[in-house]
Amino acid sequence: MVVTDSSRLTVHDVAMVAGVSIATVSRVLNHRPGVSPATRAKVLAAVERLGYRPDRAARELSNRRHVTVGLCTAYGHRRLIPFFMLFLEHLMEELASSGLRLKDVPTGRDGLPLEPTDACMLFGAHADDPRIADLQKRKVPFVLIGRREGVRCVAADGVAGGRLAAEHLLRLGHTNALHVTGELFSQAMSDRAAGFVSAYDEAGAPRPRVLETDDLSALGAYRAMTRDLATRSHGTHLHHVHMGPAGTVPDRLAMNASARTTAEPSGARGLDYTAVFAATDELANGVIAALTDAGLRVPSDVSVIGFDDMPEIGDELTTIRQDIAAVAKTAVELLHEALNGAPVRGVRVPVSLVVRGTTAERR
Amino acid sequence: MVVTDSSRLTVHDVAMVAGVSIATVSRVLNHRPGVSPATRAKVLAAVERLGYRPDRAARELSNRRHVTVGLCTAYGHRRLIPFFMLFLEHLMEELASSGLRLKDVPTGRDGLPLEPTDACMLFGAHADDPRIADLQKRKVPFVLIGRREGVRCVAADGVAGGRLAAEHLLRLGHTNALHVTGELFSQAMSDRAAGFVSAYDEAGAPRPRVLETDDLSALGAYRAMTRDLATRSHGTHLHHVHMGPAGTVPDRLAMNASARTTAEPSGARGLDYTAVFAATDELANGVIAALTDAGLRVPSDVSVIGFDDMPEIGDELTTIRQDIAAVAKTAVELLHEALNGAPVRGVRVPVSLVVRGTTAERR
């Protein structure tokens, strides 16, 4: 009935190709010391050539000591953020196939795991996240998915992404833009905003207004946009942008980001922008819906660009793609380094612009 | 003799306690034929007494004649539906610990896996889903997460859930209710609606109006509600409810569900309802946001009840809880039955009412 998968690559295949024993292959794969650089290279070459991926189940079974790694994330919102789920899938895959066992421990309101774990993956750290100090004090090895001086961390390059978005928009003639984002309190959000805004500054274009929402869902963006649209169309009342706690936002952003009004009339309906950069694809979705419901067309009236390149968001959205697989892979490498007490390092994964149908030249 | 690691219970322990061999234990655990009822009972007793749980990794490794089970779901929306992700987690856990390997094969626009798999888990089947016939024709063992005469299926009892919601609302005096739901084309949605509506019918209360949205997200509900609120407040134009293809919706629902207007003035702002039953918690979230943005208070002006009891949705929502773990567990059992060619059966998992803060007595 069921066909056996005889084509499964094993350590034996790799050992054979590399001309070594399976034990050596295993050593190399587990970054174990005591293998000559030459043999190591041979093994890695064989792995590469064969496209070998260790079997997760076998690894788990063999590894007697299970390192459980806890997931520290914002309280109660895990499954509500699709991007996070997507990333998590990659992370679990990487973790599992590197022999580690991800334990999905419940986290308290402070975002820390309620049960003790051998290590931690930290998500969405704030500028002054207390969790980091806590983890350091308790000497729990951890890696931060994000960016932070002096801690082991990895993330997509938000600043570069914001820049790419700005350059794309400017190239299309959108000298007046709006930036819709989550709370700038978050490092990821403020990086993206910083890159975007500074590119506009450097181009000598008016500094984009920043519209923050505390709800990262499409609905959150929709509500914020709709409110903003209503306020703006009256042309008088300035929308109040809620900023994070003082000091957590880069100065260049904190200074009356919302208080500027463009002198020249631009865009449809007297809007002060002709393009929107949303900090995530999901936010972009909400932005587009709000724009559409307000009778504006995308991209002919307003261009919209997102960030992440979530596959589910649709195949029309112009966005900044981040290499989720690479981030996850790096995160796991860093975790191993943490477990082995290697020196701390942070890595930023490059992003790229994906032009699709929601951006167009300014009319 | 093999001395077992004190920390881990194994088949050996069970075999020892039951006074049989490990092979027999394995047979019992895998519902394999050829074990006398007496021995089977002894083994099960031992398992029970020891609290033994088979090791997932070992099972997977040993079961190398992999049965890959594909996931057939709506195209491109997987991660966008939190509830689905939650269910999936349970399902994967069950599948893995029963030795099956869930292969997350990409599905085509028709919802069928693009790569051949040994079996399938089918999600969200429609009344006349072509995928079912296709699977049957190709003789691929499958189980449907949903409800459908004549196929192996399991789901929470939507009809009973709708009923519970109605009874709760009626008990609070809400004789006029609105039902916000996804496309009734979906069996789950129409079951919930049917239970809800028929309970109102039987109570002699006005039949609740049904508001459908093709977007199951909170944003979808928000937009639908907001549009409805705007239309209704003028008190003239009747909102057009889009119904699924003819014949797919129970007659009792299809008949001008939206064409009735209550004679008596009820609720705030001349709304024709004082309570809303949302077909999912996520929809409920959108409904609450829309109500709130329209200046209505929940629950003092309008009561809202959801369905699913998603942990992330917040701890304030009154809802109908479904036992996700039980559904997942049953799904896997059914899949094994399918693999073994056992007779087809369908199971409905009971649901329960969870009263929290979004419902209150009608004023």
Next chain:
DNA sequence: CTGAAAGCGCTAACAC
């Protein structure tokens, strides 16, 4: 430094 061999916990031939 590298290889041979003994399992990790479980399933499934194959014997009895």
Next chain:
DNA sequence: GTGTTAGCGCTTTCAG
């Protein structure tokens, strides 16, 4: 019916 035994793919002593 039930027990024996040989692996599943990998890690890891322990020799060489």
